[in-house]
Amino acid sequence: QTVVTQEPALSVSPGGTVTLTCGLSSGSVSTSSYPAWYQKSPGQPPRTLIYTTNSRSSGVPDRFSGSILGNKAALTITGAQAEDESDYYCALYMGNGICVFGGGTKLTVL
Amino acid sequence: QVQLVESGGGVVQPGRSLRLSCAASGFTFNTYGMHWVRQAPGKGLEWVAFISYEGKNKYYLDSVKGRFTISRDNSKNALYLQMSSLRPDDTAMYYCAKGGWLHIPDYWGQGALVTVSS
Numbered sequence: 069q070t071v072v073t074q075e076p077a078l079s080v081s082p083g084g085t086v087t088l089t090c091g092l093s094s095g096s097v098s099t100s101s102y103p104a105w106y107q108k109s110p111g112q113p114p115r116t117l118i119y120t121t122n123s124r125s126s127g128v129p130d131r132f133s134g135s136i137l138g139n140k141a142a143l144t145i146t147g148a149q150a151e152d153e154s155d156y157y158c159a160l161y162m163g164n165g166i167c168v169f170g171g172g173t174k175l176t177v178l
Numbered sequence: 179q180v181q182l183v184e185s186g187g188g189v190v191q192p193g194r195s196l197r198l199s200c201a202a203s204g205f206t207f208n209t210y211g212m213h214w215v216r217q218a219p220g221k222g223l224e225w226v227a228f229i230s231y232e233g234k235n236k237y238y239l240d241s242v243k244g245r246f247t248i249s250r251d252n253s254k255n256a257l258y259l260q261m262s263s264l265r266p267d268d269t270a271m272y273y274c275a276k277g278g279w280l281h282i283p284d285y286w287g288q289g290a291l292v293t294v295s296s
Contacts, residue, residue, distance in 0.1 A: 102279075104283070108217075108223065113286040113287060113289055114215075114273065116278075116284050116285070120279055120282070123279075159225070159283070161281070164235065165229075165230065165235070165277060166225065167213075167225050167281075167282060169215075170222070172223070
């Protein structure tokens with residue numbers, strides 16, 4: 069069974085930089101996993117931030133960027149703002165339209 | 179712009195059935211795969227099912243196989259999720275999502291709440 073791992077919680081100061089990661093319980097994440105990142109706030113539907121590792125969705129501020137760091141996918145927020153406080157989920161593509169979400173990272177901006 | 183509107187959620191007893199619908203607009207529905215994704219209270223996002231653009235290929239989360247059926251009507255720009263033998267752990271907000279590049283979910287509806295309780 070594929071388990072996608074994320075940090076349960078992270079914090080960042082306003083204006084600071086934070087990196088969230090997305091790994092596999094066994095194996096490495098690469099560009100061929102086509103990692104995507106979503107922002108999920110309470111009472112709101114998910115918002116797609118990044119797809120296929122580092123492509124930013126329409127309307128997403130350029131302070132959000134995606135990459136591969138070592139054997140994990142990464143979402144970096146540069147110049148964090150108060151409104152970035154939210155839950156963030158990565159998803160990895162498993163083929164045939166199947167994707168697996170990570171457990172999510174709760175990001176606090178303080 | 180892309181719009182996805184779910185309907186059909188509600189409270190249902192364990193073992194009963196429910197059908198969710200998703201009305202799509204703002205894109206050429208019959209050229210994109212579609213997903214259902216859910217979020218149980220206090221839990222993370224969980225992919226549930228995917229259907230290819232023409233409806234031929236369908237894939238499911240193991241825990242819903244044999245109980246849930248994803249389908250679509252391209253003439254009506256509509257996506258469905260027929261849920262049967264519902265269990266309390268199926269309680270969740272269910273989102274329909276459009277598949278984008280490589281079918282990765284890109285646009286999302288507002289969700290439909292399903293509560294399974296006696």
